[in-house]
Amino acid sequence: MTKKLLLGNSLVMYADLAVYVVYSLLIFDISESVPLSGAVFGAFVLPSLISPLFGNIIDNSNPKFLIAGSNAIVAILTTPLLFTENHTSIFFAYLSAAAHGLSYSLYSSAKARIVVNSYPYEKVGSINAKLNSTRELARIVSPLIGATIYSICGVFFFILTQLIILILSSLFFIRLPLMNYLLKEQTNFSSFKGIMDGVNYLVNHFTLRYFIITICISLLISGFYEVSLIQFINDLSLPSSFLGSLISIQGAGALIGSLLCIRFKTSDAMSLVTSGMLIQGLGMFLLQYDHLYPIYISCLLFGFGAPMVLIGMDTTSQTLTPFELQGRVNSAIGAITCLPLVISFLIAGAVIINIGRGYTSIILLLVSMVCAGCIGRIKNSFQSQQDFCNKIS
Numbered sequence: 001m002t003k004k005l006l007l008g009n010s011l012v013m014y015a016d017l018a019v020y021v022v023y024s025l026l027i028f029d030i031s032e033s034v035p036l037s038g039a040v041f042g043a044f045v046l047p048s049l050i051s052p053l054f055g056n057i058i059d060n061s062n063p064k065f066l067i068a069g070s071n072a073i074v075a076i077l078t079t080p081l082l083f084t085e086n087h088t089s090i091f092f093a094y095l096s097a098a099a100h101g102l103s104y105s106l107y108s109s110a111k112a113r114i115v116v117n118s119y120p121y122e123k124v125g126s127i128n129a130k131l132n133s134t135r136e137l138a139r140i141v142s143p144l145i146g147a148t149i150y151s152i153c154g155v156f157f158f159i160l161t162q163l164i165i166l167i168l169s170s171l172f173f174i175r176l177p178l179m180n181y182l183l184k185e186q187t188n189f190s191s192f193k194g195i196m197d198g199v200n201y202l203v204n205h206f207t208l209r210y211f212i213i214t215i216c217i218s219l220l221i222s223g224f225y226e227v228s229l230i231q232f233i234n235d236l237s238l239p240s241s242f243l244g245s246l247i248s249i250q251g252a253g254a255l256i257g258s259l260l261c262i263r264f265k266t267s268d269a270m271s272l273v274t275s276g277m278l279i280q281g282l283g284m285f286l287l288q289y290d291h292l293y294p295i296y297i298s299c300l301l302f303g304f305g306a307p308m309v310l311i312g313m314d315t316t317s318q319t320l321t322p323f324e325l326q327g328r329v330n331s332a333i334g335a336i337t338c339l340p341l342v343i344s345f346l347i348a349g350a351v352i353i354n355i356g357r358g359y360t361s362i363i364l365l366l367v368s369m370v371c372a373g374c375i376g377r378i379k380n381s382f383q384s385q386q387d388f389c390n391k392i393s
Helices: 002-031 034-059 063-082 087-118 121-153 155-174 197-204 206-219 222-235 242-261 266-288 292-319 323-392
Strands: none
Touching: 002 034, 002 063, 002 087, 002 121, 002 155, 034 063, 034 087, 034 197, 034 323, 063 087, 063 155, 087 121, 087 292, 087 323, 121 155, 121 242, 121 266, 121 292, 197 206, 197 323, 206 266, 206 292, 206 323, 222 242, 222 266, 222 292, 222 323, 242 292, 266 292, 266 323, 292 323
16 A cells, blocks of 8 residues: 555656746747746745645545546646647647646645555554655655656656556555545535535644644745755855755755655644744855855755655645545645745845845844744644543543
8 A cells, every 4th residue: 555655656746846947948949948948936935825626526536536637637737748849849848847746746635645544543643754765865856867868768758657657656556455435436526515614624623723823834934945056056156966966965854854844743743833834944054154064964964854745744734634624625725835935936036146145144034933833832832722622521
């Protein structure tokens, strides 16, 4: 069960993450436009904003067939890239990227249902850590492999590889064993009734509400880190390709962080988020230096803390959400957290240019510390509520 889940997850992550680099290269080769090339990121991320509209489908469908179905749709929308050339390829590249983005949002929610359904409470955190480890490994190797295939063999063979990977991942998920009650249809998922239940649950659940608000505040500074790295390269007159080395170090840190999280207890999910934020804050603080070694350590720390926050967030939301609302709640969280991340990338450049990399790094550390403190207080408040309920019962 776990091996099939991890293999299927690895293939999905590879297919999605390779798209970033290769579609950007393809569009730049055709248009020679950096903005058009960078817009691939927007095409991938923005569809997550409408993912809550599919909440009923996620919560009332067999998740393994939902994943296979979304992979099939992505494959259909990607296939025209096998036969198109020049500027027509740009349109289909954006279309395919958007399909990948929406499919990833559906996949994340369906995966949450599989995890909660298939594993006992105490193992949910460990499974999320293992899944994130395969994601981080894919993040390191997929851009390299994808760009190599595209550069040597061309777009035709890259797309052919993508289609094969989508088929293989679907086969792994279809073969997953699931409990019988998950296979029973609950409601008519074509109805819009209950479509806002996920959002309403987040608004009315005290702990999750303030937890997600704090996560969104922390995401508002996430984009500043990547932009600060670009500013560092510019300040030291380093080649732009050096960014790839820094991202690789960040990815290595993330992989190490994910692997170490495998042994954490599900009940410590919020503490994991707090620790991850503090470690990332320290990494952000080191951005003020104009020497390579502090920046290397910064990338390693920032990457190390990132999966701690992500795994802790996923585990917290999954364990505090009823099974029948997993799809709607997780898709709502995906849409809500997407906005501050996009805003962060949009405003980071202007802020760093105006106040400087040094002051920015101090502000990023302070915001990280405040967010970590808030998560700690939320955890203590939630623990007090649980202790009170236990005394009553």
